[in-house]
Amino acid sequence: MTFFDNPVIPGFSPDPSICRVGEDYYVATSSFEYVPGVPLWHSRDLVNWRLLGHALDRPSQLTLPEDAPASCGVYAPTLRHHDGRFWMITTVVAGEGNILVTADDPAGPWSDPVPVGIPGIDPDLAWDDDGTCWCVYSNDGIRGVRIDPESGELLGEPVAMWSGSGLQYPEGPHLYRIGDWWYLLLSEGGTERGHAMSVARARTLPGPFEPHPANPVLSHRSTGHPVQNTGHGDLVQAHDGTWWMVLLGTRPRGDTPKFHGMGRETFLAPVSWEDEWPLPGPLELRAPAPELKPHPWPGDPSRDDFDSTALAPCWVTLRQHDPAAVRLDERPGHLVLHARADGLEKPGALFVGRRQRDPDCCARTRVDVGEDGRGGLAVRLDEAHHYQVEKEGGLVRAVARIGPVRQTVAERVAPPRPLTLRIDVTTTDVLPPTVTVRPSDDEADAPAGLRVGGPDTLRLGYETEEGEFEILAELDGRYLTTEVAGGFTGRVFGMYATRSAVAFDWFDLRRS
Numbered sequence: 001m002t003f004f005d006n007p008v009i010p011g012f013s014p015d016p017s018i019c020r021v022g023e024d025y026y027v028a029t030s031s032f033e034y035v036p037g038v039p040l041w042h043s044r045d046l047v048n049w050r051l052l053g054h055a056l057d058r059p060s061q062l063t064l065p066e067d068a069p070a071s072c073g074v075y076a077p078t079l080r081h082h083d084g085r086f087w088m089i090t091t092v093v094a095g096e097g098n099i100l101v102t103a104d105d106p107a108g109p110w111s112d113p114v115p116v117g118i119p120g121i122d123p124d125l126a127w128d129d130d131g132t133c134w135c136v137y138s139n140d141g142i143r144g145v146r147i148d149p150e151s152g153e154l155l156g157e158p159v160a161m162w163s164g165s166g167l168q169y170p171e172g173p174h175l176y177r178i179g180d181w182w183y184l185l186l187s188e189g190g191t192e193r194g195h196a197m198s199v200a201r202a203r204t205l206p207g208p209f210e211p212h213p214a215n216p217v218l219s220h221r222s223t224g225h226p227v228q229n230t231g232h233g234d235l236v237q238a239h240d241g242t243w244w245m246v247l248l249g250t251r252p253r254g255d256t257p258k259f260h261g262m263g264r265e266t267f268l269a270p271v272s273w274e275d276e277w278p279l280p281g282p283l284e285l286r287a288p289a290p291e292l293k294p295h296p297w298p299g300d301p302s303r304d305d306f307d308s309t310a311l312a313p314c315w316v317t318l319r320q321h322d323p324a325a326v327r328l329d330e331r332p333g334h335l336v337l338h339a340r341a342d343g344l345e346k347p348g349a350l351f352v353g354r355r356q357r358d359p360d361c362c363a364r365t366r367v368d369v370g371e372d373g374r375g376g377l378a379v380r381l382d383e384a385h386h387y388q389v390e391k392e393g394g395l396v397r398a399v400a401r402i403g404p405v406r407q408t409v410a411e412r413v414a415p416p417r418p419l420t421l422r423i424d425v426t427t428t429d430v431l432p433p434t435v436t437v438r439p440s441d442d443e444a445d446a447p448a449g450l451r452v453g454g455p456d457t458l459r460l461g462y463e464t465e466e467g468e469f470e471i472l473a474e475l476d477g478r479y480l481t482t483e484v485a486g487g488f489t490g491r492v493f494g495m496y497a498t499r500s501a502v503a504f505d506w507f508d509l510r511r512s
Contacts (some may be wrong), residue, residue: 004047004268004289007181007249011357012189012263012490013039015076015122015172016246019086020234026106027234027246029057029077029086029266034052034316037062037074038090040106044295046236046244046268048346051300051313052107055088060112061101063100064319068094070382070486076172076232083127087149089135091121097373098123099139100152105320116275118145126151126175136161136204138171144206150282159206164188165215172232181276184209187231191264191488193257194221195231197247199278218269219278219479226285228252230262235278244270245280251359252483253427255453259481261381262356263375294426300512302510306335308368309354316492322328325350334368335504337375344496345401347384353380353494355491358511359427359456364463365393366505368418375502377421379458379493384483387475389421389460392499396421397459398472402479410472423493424512425477427456447461454478457499 008321009016015030027041027049032251037056041049056062056074063071077090089100090112098120099113116123136144139438142164146155151280164170167188176183181201200209220230233247249267252258269283300314306328322340330336335416340348356379365377369391376390388399399405456477461470478484482492495496495504 002294003286004290005267006267006283006285006287007251008047008246008268009041009049009266010079011265012492013266013355014248014264014488015232016248016266017077017079017174017234018246019081020239020264021081022237023161026052026079026086027151027266028077029038031056031074031316032071033064033068033073033319034489034492035062035064035319036316038077038088038339039205040079041312042106045292046238046290048294051178053313055101055103055108056113057108057110062092062111062113063096064092064095066319068319070384071489077435078124078174078234080125082125086508089116089123089124089125092122093121100125100149101271114150114152115400116147117154118158120142122172124228128177128205131219134175135409136173136184137174138169138173138186141170142173142184143173153409160185161207162200162209162211167194167196167198167216171465174234176235177188179276183278185233185235185278185308187233188216189219189221189231189232189486191229191248193228194230195219195379196221197231197233197280198279201277202288204324214279218278218283220249220283226251227267227283228258229260230283233269233280234323237291242290243273244290246271246272246360247280247283249283252476253359253455254478257483259453259478259483261455261477262471263357263482263483264488265490303506303508305506306504307334308505311335311352315352317352318349322350326352328329331503332503335495335507336501337495337504338501339373339375339497342498343406344378344380344404344498348499349383349496351378351380351494351496353378353492355427355508356491356493356509360425360512361509362422362424362512363507363509364422364505366418366420367495368505369393370500370502372384372500373492373497374499375495375497377423377493378496379423379425379480381482381485381489381491383489385480387423387480388401388457388496389423390419390461390498391419393414396460396462396472400473400475400479412472413472414462415465422463422469424459424469425456426459426512428469437445456483
C-alpha cells in the first residue's frame with residue numbers, strides 16, 4: 001500500500017472546490033486580498049498538484065480598492081465543468097459581489113466576469129438533467145435559485161433549501177445530482193475550531209431536504225487531532241469509481257489555544273457510501289493513497305532569478321497589479337519595485353510574495369537599495385501583523401508590526417553593497433523569549449528556553465559575504481497567526497519597497 005501526506009496543497013489555500021474531466025482533476029481556492037485571484041491547481045492522482053495559473057488574472061476581471069480590508073476580496077470559489085466548458089463562480093467582497101467566469105481551458109484565458117445578482121456568499125453551480133442551472137449560496141441558511149449562467153440573470157425568486165443541523169454560519173454549499181438523489185453538502189459551526197460538515201438529500205429541487213441523522217458527518221472539533229478547523233469540502237468521483245473529498249483544515253501548534261500561521265490548507269479525505277449517504281473520512285496527516293497511477297509533477301522552483309519577462313504563477317501582490325510599479329524589464333535579471341506607500345500598513349503598499357508552504361522554512365533575497373530607497377523582505381499576515389528585515393541607506397533593521405504597535409526591534413550599520421536578507425522559521429515546543437534583540441547588554445540575564453506558547457520562532461537578519469547568518473531579532477510566531485490577528489488568510493513571504501525604487505536580484509523560499 002502506498003501513502004500520501006496531507007495537506008495535498010499546503011500553505012494558505014482555503015475553500016477548495018474540485019472538478020474532474022476524464023483523468024484530470026482541477027481545484028480552485030480562495031485568494032482574498034491577493035491578486036491574481038482564484039488559484040487553479042491540476043492533478044492526475046489527487047495527491048500531486050501543480051499551480052496552473054489563476055482564473056482572475058487581469059484588471060478587467062479583478063481590481064480591489066486599495067483600502068479594502070485584509071481578508072476581503074475573493075471568497076470561496078466553485079469550479080465546475082459542464083457542456084465542454086469550465087465555470088467558476090465566486091464572491092468578491094468589497095468588490096463586484098458574485099461573479100461568474102468561463103474558459104475552454106482551465107489554464108486560460110478566462111472570460112470577463114458576468115455579475116450574478118444573488119444576495120449572499122459562497123455560490124455554487126449545478127445543472128439538472130434538462131440543462132437547468134441552479135445556483136445555491138449562503139444567506140441566512142442555504143438558498144437556491146435558477147439562473148441563466150450565460151448572462152447571470154435570475155430565473156425566479158430564491159427559495160430556502162436547508163439551514164444545516166443548527167450550528168452557526170451554514171455556508172460553503174455544494175449541490176450534486178448523484179443517482180436518484182440531490183445531495184446538499186455544507187459547512188457550519190464557523191471556520192474556526194468548531195468547523196464541521198453536514199449533508200442532506202432530496203428527490204427533487206428545491207426540496208424538501210432530509211438531513212443525515214448523524215450530522216455533522218465530519219468534524220475534528222473538541223478533539224486532539226493534529227488537523228483542526230475541518231470543513232468547506234467538495235466531492236469528486238475518481239475515474240476508478242472511488243469517491244474523495246477536498247476540504248480545508250489547519251495544523252495548529254504550540255500551547256493552548258494553539259496557533260496556525262500558514263492559514264487554512266487543502267486536505268484530501270476518502271468518502272464511503274452508506275445507505276446512499278456520502279460519509280467523508282478519516283482525515284489523516286499520512287493516509288493510504290488513491291489507487292490511481294501516481295503522477296508527481298516537478299516541484300515549484302524554490303528560487304526565482306527573475307530572468308523571465310513575466311512573474312511565475314506563484315507570485316501574488318496586494319489588491320491590484322500595477323505594471324508600472326512591478327518591473328522585470330527595468331534592470332536585467334532583477335525585479336524592481338517602485339514604492340507606492342511609505343509602509344506595509346498603508347493603502348497602496350507594494351508587496352510581491354508567495355505563500356509559506358512548509359512549517360520550517362527559510363526565505364532569502366538579494367536586495368540592492370539606492371541612496372534614497374528603502375525595502376526588503378517581509379512575512380505578512382495582514383496590514384497590522386507582519387515582520388520585516390529591510391535596508392535603508394547605510395542601515396539594516398528588523399521591524400515588527402503587531403496590532404497597533406510598530407517597532408524597530410534592532411538596527412545595525414549595513415555593508416555598502418547589495419545585501420542578502422533572510423528570515424528563518426523554526427517550529428519548536430520550547431521557544432525563546434517573545435523578543436530577543438542581538439546584541440543586548442542584558443542578554444545573559446534573559447531566561448533560556450522561556451516557554452511563550454507560539455507555534456514557531458522567526459529569526460530575522462542578513463548574511464555576511466561568507467554566508468554566515470547575522471541574526472538581528474528572534475520573534476514569536478504566534479503574532480502572525482489568525483488566532484491572534486483574525487481573518488482568513490495565511491502567511492506570505494515576499495519583497496517590498498516603501499521608498500523610491502528597490503531592486504531584487506533573486507528570491508529563494510525553501511524547506512529547512
